Amino acid sequence: MKPLLIVRTGRAPDVISARHGDFPRWFRLGLRLPSPRVRIVDVEQGDPLPDPDECAGAVITGSASMVTERLPWSERTAGWIRDAMDVDLPLLGVCYGHQLMSHALGGRVDYLPGGREMGTVGLTTAVEHAGDDVLGASLPDRFHAHATHEQSVLELPAGAVALARSERDPHHLVRYGRNAISTQFHPEFSAEVMRAYIRRKHDVLREEGHAPDEMLAAVVATPAATGLLRHFVREHLHGRRDMSAA
Numbered sequence: 001m002k003p004l005l006i007v008r009t010g011r012a013p014d015v016i017s018a019r020h021g022d023f024p025r026w027f028r029l030g031l032r033l034p035s036p037r038v039r040i041v042d043v044e045q046g047d048p049l050p051d052p053d054e055c056a057g058a059v060i061t062g063s064a065s066m067v068t069e070r071l072p073w074s075e076r077t078a079g080w081i082r083d084a085m086d087v088d089l090p091l092l093g094v095c096y097g098h099q100l101m102s103h104a105l106g107g108r109v110d111y112l113p114g115g116r117e118m119g120t121v122g123l124t125t126a127v128e129h130a131g132d133d134v135l136g137a138s139l140p141d142r143f144h145a146h147a148t149h150e151q152s153v154l155e156l157p158a159g160a161v162a163l164a165r166s167e168r169d170p171h172h173l174v175r176y177g178r179n180a181i182s183t184q185f186h187p188e189f190s191a192e193v194m195r196a197y198i199r200r201k202h203d204v205l206r207e208e209g210h211a212p213d214e215m216l217a218a219v220v221a222t223p224a225a226t227g228l229l230r231h232f233v234r235e236h237l238h239g240r241r242d243m244s245a246a
Helices: 014-020 023-031 072-086 096-104 134-138 191-200 202-207 212-217 223-237
Strands: 004-008 038-042 057-060 091-094 108-111 117-125 142-149 151-155 161-165 173-177 180-183
Touching (some): 004 023, 023 038, 023 223, 057 072, 057 096, 072 096, 091 096, 091 223, 096 108, 096 173, 096 180, 117 191, 134 161, 134 173, 142 191, 180 223, 191 212
Parallel strands (some): 004 038
Antiparallel strands (some): 117 142, 161 173, 173 180
16 A cells, blocks of 8 residues: 655744644644555655655645755755656645745745735635636635745746635645645644744744734634645545555
């Protein structure tokens, strides 16, 4: 039985993980897959990635690193993403993983104009693409999602399409191929985790001209965004022989 990889590119801050757990736990909860079906590969710490043919799919996590740093482990993972795309492996990139997928496939990643985007943000589906896409068609016209990022995908790779956007970032949800999607937002975040990130950055946010108390008050549940994880299992993994009991 081939596992679903959680490609770990970073970790939650200690003050958050001590109370809420860390990235792998959040993804396992959202994907609702039993632990034996999941394999964690910590690329930031040097774990080697298996051949794409040896896994059922992969979720690429967020990170405190920046894609533009082009760290050796990150560039190796970008090469693996290209290999995975060649065999149509189901892929879901989130935040750093989203940016790394676009970078790997020829897009441009850099700092988001206007600075950090953080908190529960309103997203709008891209009507010109979403209606013709199974994922896009499953989303409401407007929905909420949790976000925290300084860099973003500024230019999509050739052939990629954006399925949802925020007021500041036109590429919050992207499809690259039949089985490859990515999100700038965090479908794995709960409302409490989002609040914890805002509290941790409270002073920095004020210095940057944000209103952290208002951001905290605006945090709400994000069922449509969270549902994307189950959509990934249902549409891209469920029905594949190796994950048929998921």
